Amino acid sequence: MASNGAAEVSEPQPQPFNANKLEPAKRRNRTTSSANSTPNQVNSDHPGGESKGPYEAQPEPFDATKLEPA
Secondary structure (H helix, E strand, C coil): CCHHHHHHHHCCCHHHHHHHHHHHHHHHHHHHHHHHHHHHHHHHHHHHHHHHCCCHHCCCCCCCCHCCCC
C-alpha cells in the first residue's frame, strides 16, 4: 500500500511542472519589455518634463582627469 501512495505523489508533480515552464517564458518577455519601456519613458519624461538632463551632467562632473595630472 505504501508503494501505491508514493507513486501517486510522484504523478501529480510532473503536471504542475508545466506551469513552471510557462512562467519563465513569460518572465523573459516581461524583462525585455520592461527594460526597453523603462528607459524610453524615463528619457522622454525627464528631459521633456523637468529637463534635468542627468546624462549630460555625468560626462563633465567626472573631473577625475584633473586630479590625475595634478
